Amino acid sequence: MESLCFTTPARVRVSFPSASPPKPARSLPPAEWAPKIPMGGVRRSVSLRCTRGLEEAAALDNKAYSLINSIEVREWESGKSVDDIAANQGIRIRRHPTKGEDTPRNILEKIIWDKVIEVSELKEEKPLTLVKETLHNAPPARDFVGALKASYEKNGVPALIAEVKKASPSKGVLREDFDPVQIAKTYEQHGAACLSILTDGKYFQGSFENLEAVRNAGVQCPLLCKEFIIDSWQLYYARSKGADAVLLIAGVLPDLDIKLMSMECRELGLTALVEVHNERELDRVLNIDGIQLIGINNRDLETFEVDNSITKRLLEGERGEIIRGKGIIVVGESGLFTPHDVSYIQNAGVKAVLVGESLIKQNDPGKAIAGLFGKEISKC
Numbered sequence: 193m194e195s196l197c198f199t200t201p202a203r204v205r206v207s208f209p210s211a212s213p214p215k216p217a218r219s220l221p222p223a224e225w226a227p228k229i230p231m232g233g234v235r236r237s238v239s240l241r242c243t244r245g246l247e248e249a250a251a252l253d254n255k256a257y258s259l260i261n262s263i264e265v266r267e268w269e270s271g272k273s274v275d276d277i278a279a280n281q282g283i284r285i286r287r288h289p290t291k292g293e294d295t296p297r298n299i300l301e302k303i304i305w306d307k308v309i310e311v312s313e314l315k316e317e318k319p320l321t322l323v324k325e326t327l328h329n330a331p332p333a334r335d336f337v338g339a340l341k342a343s344y345e346k347n348g349v350p351a352l353i354a355e356v357k358k359a360s361p362s363k364g365v366l367r368e369d370f371d372p373v374q375i376a377k378t379y380e381q382h383g384a385a386c387l388s389i390l391t392d393g394k395y396f397q398g399s400f401e402n403l404e405a406v407r408n409a410g411v412q413c414p415l416l417c418k419e420f421i422i423d424s425w426q427l428y429y430a431r432s433k434g435a436d437a438v439l440l441i442a443g444v445l446p447d448l449d450i451k452l453m454s455m456e457c458r459e460l461g462l463t464a465l466v467e468v469h470n471e472r473e474l475d476r477v478l479n480i481d482g483i484q485l486i487g488i489n490n491r492d493l494e495t496f497e498v499d500n501s502i503t504k505r506l507l508e509g510e511r512g513e514i515i516r517g518k519g520i521i522v523v524g525e526s527g528l529f530t531p532h533d534v535s536y537i538q539n540a541g542v543k544a545v546l547v548g549e550s551l552i553k554q555n556d557p558g559k560a561i562a563g564l565f566g567k568e569i570s571k572c
C-alpha cells in the first residue's frame with residue numbers, strides 16, 4: 193500500500209472499485225478475489241493468502257470494501273490534501289512543509305519530514321516487491337500480546353517492554369558502551385516480556401541491523417520495531433528484519449492509515465502498538481476495529497514534557513470501560529523510574545509498561561529491572 197499520508201504529491205487520483213464486494217467462488221484461492229484498495233494511483237489487491245481460512249478472508253474482504261467506501265477515502269478521492277485530512281482529525285504534524293513555511297513546528301514534525309525523505313530513498317533502493325521476496329526468509333512472527341498477558345498474569349505487575357535505545361533527541365546519548373545484543377539478553381534474563389528496538393538512526397542512533405542482530409542472537413522475547421512509520425513499505429521491511437510488532441503513532445497517522453496499516457499488520461502476523469497521547473487520539477483509535485494494543489505515551493513528542501497523570505486521565509471513566517470491554521491491553525509509555533511510578537499507572541489500568549531511559553542508563557540495565565518494580569520479575 194502506498195500510504196494515504198505518504199503520497200507525493202499530496203493530491204492524487206486513484207481508481208476505486210465502487211461496486212459491492214464480489215461474491216467469491218469458494219473454490220478460488222483468497223488472493224484471486226481479494227478486494228482492491230488504493231495504492232498511490234494504482235489498483236492493488238489486499239492479499240489474503242497464507243494462513244487465513246476462507247471465512248476469515250471473506251470477512252476481511254467485506255471490511256476492506258466498507259473501508260474503501262468510507263468518508264475518509266471519498267475525501268481523499270475528492271482531492272483533499274493529506275495534511276487537510278489529518279488536520280481535520282486534530283493531527284498537528286504535517287507530512288511536508290506547506291507553502292511558504294519550511295521550518296518544522298516541533299521536533300516530531302522534523303523527524304517526520306526527514307523520515308518521509310529517508311523512506312522514499314529506501315523504497316527506491318528496495319522496492320516493495322523485493323522486500324516481499326525476502327519475507328519468507330524472515331523468522332516467524334511471535335505473539336507479542338500473548339507474551340505481555342502471560343507476564344502480567346505471572347508477575348502481578350505490568351509486563352515489561354524493555355527498550356534498547358542508545359540515544360534520544362531530548363536526552364542525547366543515554367549509554368556510551370552500547371551493545372544491543374548484550375543489553376537485549378540481559379533484559380530477557382531479568383524478566384522482560386518483550387523488547388523494543390529503536391531503528392531510527394538520525395535521532396535515536398538505532399538501526400535495523402540492531403533489530404536483526406537481536407533477533408538472530410536467539411533472544412526469545414517478541415520484538416517491537418520502534419520506528420516512525422509513515423508508509424506501509426516500512427511494515428514489510430520491519431517484518432523482513434525479524435520484527436514481531438510495530439509502532440503506529442496516532443499523532444502522525446490519519447485514521448485511514450491506521451486502519452489500513454493495522455490490517456496489513458494482521459496479514460503479516462505483526463502486532464500493531466497504536467500510540468496515543470490525548471483524549472482525541474484515544475477516541476479515534478477506539479473507533480477503529482481490531483486494535484488489540486494501545487500505548488499511552490506520557491511524553492508529549494512535540495515538547496518532550498512527561499506527565500504520568502496522562503495515562504490515568506485517559507483511562508478514567510467511559511474510555512476505560514470501552515477499553516476493558518474490548519479486551520484491549522494498554523501499555524504505559526515513557527518517564528517511568530520508580531516502583532511508585534509503576535504502581536501508579538498500574539492502578540490507572542495498564543497491564544504493560546514501555547521503559548527505556550531509567551534502565552538503559554544504569555550500570556547493569558538487567559539488574560535495574562528489579563529496582564524499577566521493587567521486586568524481581570521473571571519471564572514466563
Ligand SMILES: O=P(O)(O)OC[C@@H](O)[C@@H](O)c1c[nH]c2ccccc12
Pocket residue numbers: 355357418467489525526527528546547548549550
Ligand atoms: O525512555 P523512556 O522515557 O522510558 O521512554 C521509552 C519509550 O516510551 C519512548 O522511547 C517512546 C515512546 N513512544 C515513542 C515514539 C517514538 C520514539 C520514542 C518513543
